[in-house]
Amino acid sequence: RNARAPDYLSGLNAEQRAAVETTEGPVLVLAGAGTGKTRVLTTRIAHILATGRAWPSQILAVTFTNKAAREMKQRIGLLVGEQVEGMPWLGTFHSIGVKILRRHAELAGLKSNFTILDTDDQIRLIKQLIKAENLDDKRWPARTFANMLDGWKNKALTPKDIPEGDARAFANGKGRELYAAYQARLQSLNACDFGDLLLHPIAIFRDNPDVLAEYHDRFRYILVDEYQDTNVAQYLWLRLLAQRSQARGERSTPLRRVAAAVTHSGVADAGGAGESDPPAVNICCVGDDDQSIYGWRGAEVDNILRFDRDFPGATVIRLERNYRSTAHILGAASHLIAHNEDRLGKTLFTDHSDPDHQKVEVNAGWDSEEEARAIGEAIEDLQRREDHNLNDMAILVRASFQMREFEDRFVTMGLNYRVIGGPRFYERMEVRDALAYFRCVCQPADDLAFERIVNTPKRGLGDATMRLLHDYARARGVPLIAAAVEMVETEELKPKPRNALRRVVTDLVRWAEQLSTAKHTDLAEQILEESGYTEMWQNDRSAEAPGRLENLKELIRSMEAYDTLPSFLEHVALVMDTEQNAEMDAVSIMTLHAAKGLEFETVFLPGWEEGLFPHQRALDEGGRSGLEEERRLAYVGITRGKQRVKIWFVSNRRIHGMWQSTIPSRFLDELPEAHVEVMEANTSYGGYGAGGFGGYGASRWDGAAAFQEGAYTTPGWRRAQAANAGFAGGNGGRGRGGDGWSGGRTREISYDEGG
Numbered sequence: 001r002n003a004r005a006p007d008y009l010s011g012l013n014a015e016q017r018a019a020v021e022t023t024e025g026p027v028l029v030l031a032g033a034g035t036g037k038t039r040v041l042t043t044r045i046a047h048i049l050a051t052g053r054a055w056p057s058q059i060l061a062v063t064f065t066n067k068a069a070r071e072m073k074q075r076i077g078l079l080v081g082e083q084v085e086g087m088p089w090l091g092t093f094h095s096i097g098v099k100i101l102r103r104h105a106e107l108a109g110l111k112s113n114f115t116i117l118d119t120d121d122q123i124r125l126i127k128q129l130i131k132a133e134n135l136d137d138k139r140w141p142a143r144t145f146a147n148m149l150d151g152w153k154n155k156a157l158t159p160k161d162i163p164e165g166d167a168r169a170f171a172n173g174k175g176r177e178l179y180a181a182y183q184a185r186l187q188s189l190n191a192c193d194f195g196d197l198l199l200h201p202i203a204i205f206r207d208n209p210d211v212l213a214e215y216h217d218r219f220r221y222i223l224v225d226e227y228q229d230t231n232v233a234q235y236l237w238l239r240l241l242a243q244r245s246q247a248r249g250e251r252s253t254p255l256r257r258v259a260a261a262v263t264h265s266g267v268a269d270a271g272g273a274g275e276s277d278p279p280a281v282n283i284c285c286v287g288d289d290d291q292s293i294y295g296w297r298g299a300e301v302d303n304i305l306r307f308d309r310d311f312p313g314a315t316v317i318r319l320e321r322n323y324r325s326t327a328h329i330l331g332a333a334s335h336l337i338a339h340n341e342d343r344l345g346k347t348l349f350t351d352h353s354d355p356d357h358q359k360v361e362v363n364a365g366w367d368s369e370e371e372a373r374a375i376g377e378a379i380e381d382l383q384r385r386e387d388h389n390l391n392d393m394a395i396l397v398r399a400s401f402q403m404r405e406f407e408d409r410f411v412t413m414g415l416n417y418r419v420i421g422g423p424r425f426y427e428r429m430e431v432r433d434a435l436a437y438f439r440c441v442c443q444p445a446d447d448l449a450f451e452r453i454v455n456t457p458k459r460g461l462g463d464a465t466m467r468l469l470h471d472y473a474r475a476r477g478v479p480l481i482a483a484a485v486e487m488v489e490t491e492e493l494k495p496k497p498r499n500a501l502r503r504v505v506t507d508l509v510r511w512a513e514q515l516s517t518a519k520h521t522d523l524a525e526q527i528l529e530e531s532g533y534t535e536m537w538q539n540d541r542s543a544e545a546p547g548r549l550e551n552l553k554e555l556i557r558s559m560e561a562y563d564t565l566p567s568f569l570e571h572v573a574l575v576m577d578t579e580q581n582a583e584m585d586a587v588s589i590m591t592l593h594a595a596k597g598l599e600f601e602t603v604f605l606p607g608w609e610e611g612l613f614p615h616q617r618a619l620d621e622g623g624r625s626g627l628e629e630e631r632r633l634a635y636v637g638i639t640r641g642k643q644r645v646k647i648w649f650v651s652n653r654r655i656h657g658m659w660q661s662t663i664p665s666r667f668l669d670e671l672p673e674a675h676v677e678v679m680e681a682n683t684s685y686g687g688y689g690a691g692g693f694g695g696y697g698a699s700r701w702d703g704a705a706a707f708q709e710g711a712y713t714t715p716g717w718r719r720a721q722a723a724n725a726g727f728a729g730g731n732g733g734r735g736r737g738g739d740g741w742s743g744g745r746t747r748e749i750s751y752d753e754g755g
């Protein structure tokens with residue numbers, strides 16, 4: 001059989017091959033990072049097609065990102081050649097959901113050309129509803145409600161299903177009503193939001209067995225990647241599509257009960273798949289509980305654990321051989337993740353154990369600027385001396401504000417980079433808004449900038465006012481701001497918009513006057529405060545708001561390297577001008593969340609400090625789950641590396657706009673000595689960044705110590721490291737353990753043990 005195995009099967013190990021060839025019946029592949037789960041899915045599709053088990057249009061395959069879907073399509077093409085004429089049902093939950101909904105929109109009370117609301121539209125709509133209810137929108141902000149709505153929709157809860165406590169939590173019990181009103185309003189607008197892309201199909205399938213049956217006949221094979229990050233709605237949607245016999249037999253069971261059973265995991269299954277016929281659809285899910293990193297967005301790792309209850313007789317396949325990383329990388333990652341209590345646990349091994357392989361590096365720096373400089377140099381080194389492609393290197397950050405320092409540095413160095421999974425720092429919405437304010441102040445003829453901010457935050461300056469202003473400006477041949485200054489002295493506008501506009505332009509004029517006198521960073525901060533822009537995000541309860549505030553602080557911080565606001569704006573214009581095309585050789589910069597499923601020869605992991613990674617929000621949450629999700633994120637980060645992983649931490653970082661002396665991340669302490677090497681500083685700044693590695697830069701370490709008040713300890717791991725690697729006590733680690741050592745004492749220990 002082996003001899004005649006088609007090409008695409010050769011090279012797979014026995015377990016992988018079983019996962020590919022067990023085409024009939026439910027299959028769950030539960031395996032660690034880099035074991036070939038995605039490769040199994042791709043090969044399985046190729047196998048199904050090559051053996052004529054199904055047409056491309058009879059396969060439903062779900063990936064986590066659109067990019068992953070494109071790559072999978074490409075690879076299937078490579079494996080089985082021309083015979084694949086596209087895969088119409090290969091995509092993300094959302095992209096497949098919208099396709100299904102367009103075909104049956106009328107069953108959800110929509111027309112097939114319905115629009116999909118973006119977040120802004122959604123907020124505006126909720127605001128109207130809150131007003132209509134005569135509620136105080138300061139007390140009950142639209143964004144808070146939008147967030148609750150998201151949570152409910154992730155759990156597939158319709159207005160009548162939401163728990164009593166939840167319904168009461170908003171506007172004294174109006175939560176349920178508002179939700180219902182919101183849905184009614186969407187319907188009258190012929191629109192839906194992202195959650196509806198799955199919820200409408202779920203309702204359609206439930207209420208129209210004939211429609212569901214059509215899909216049961218259509219989809220012979222269902223495949224899902226990154227199954228650990230599916231939420232309840234996605235889970236229900238999949239289950240309806242996959243459990244053919246059950247779904248038919250279950251017609252009378254309200255979905256609500258199923259949803260309830262899923263949300264409160266542990267409660268008996270409402271469907272009771274075991275009672276009905278075995279499922280006739282072949283579903284294959286692959287995932288890794290250790291890589292579940294979207295809990296904050298409603299993902300339920302329990303979905304994996306329930307798989308064999310939902311699909312009785314499921315074949316569960318474990319893959320244990322990691323093909324991606326060296327033994328050091330794998331050893332470091334496995335040891336780290338073993339600190340989580342909430343996990344299934346699994347073994348991973350690799351044949352990649354060459355004595356020449358580098359250990360996982362831990363580097364220390366003085367501050368984030370040095371971190372960016374040193375990583376930039378390391379990248380150039382690999383490129384020049386070792387002839388590595390930039391495409392094979394990635395920088396994975398915990399929070400998007402960290403990207404700014406790297407982007408600025410790389411532009412200065414002339415190093416190509418691209419930002420994956422989101423806009424570049426200066427292209428982020430909040431950063432562009434802030435920059436538009438600054439441009440209005442420095443360049444009063446910048447009409448585009450003015451249009452961007454005139455009604456951000458909302459000031460009641462709508463389209464009608466702007467049309468009048470445009471006409472006024474055109475008639476006089478002057479820029480918008482100049483026109484507005486004149487116009488607010490006339491009767492052309494109604495009093496309300498006139499006053500609002502007057503406030504905007506007087507602010508702009510006043511700030512412009514301060515340009516030559518005030519310190520530019522102070523002025524910038526003042527502009528964002530006085531305009532109400534910062535406040536807008538402070539009042540925002542969405543999950544992204546804290547990150548946006550961080551980015552605004554980071555923006556102000558990035559100005560420090562420039563003398564004036566105009567020279568800073570010029571720099572930004574240059575950065576924005578650098579091209580980002582997919583073809584060029586470039587370093588990738590992205591968040592750890594966006595890095596899921598990807599791999600690179602060399603991975604840089606900066607910012608391993610308490611409060612940043614693990615992130616403060618997870619720590620504030622208390623309890624285990626937030627911290628364990630951070631640790632899974634660290635596991636995801638390390639396991640992206642094939643050959644080299646280089647971790648960084650610094651002693652000083654600006655967080656929320658303030659310099660803070662930092663404590664190295666607890667995750668560093670959780671790395672196994674055998675696989676880790678603590679690096680001596682070798683940056684342009686001599687040793688000082690390393691805060692006293694091997695006795696380098698002792699004077700600078702004094703500075704670092706002086707910066708950090710309070711007790712110092714040297715965590716055990718680092719003390720142990722000091723003995724073999726000349727590591728001299730690291731960067732302090734303020735207060736951990738709090739055994740009252742003075743800074744001086746730390747230094748003593750440094751030299752004793754490091755020498």
Ligand code: ATP
Nearest residue numbers: 011012013032033034035036037038039323324597
């Ligand atoms: P993650 O959990 O990070 O998503 P994964 O389990 O999906 O990882 P893949 O991305 O499919 O793993 O595979 C990791 C790497 O190992 C890829 O480069 C893949 O091509 C390679 N690989 C997988 N299986 C084999 C094999 N049998 N022989 C050689 N290389 C393999």
Ligand code: MG
Nearest residue numbers: 037038039597
């Ligand atoms: Mg994968």
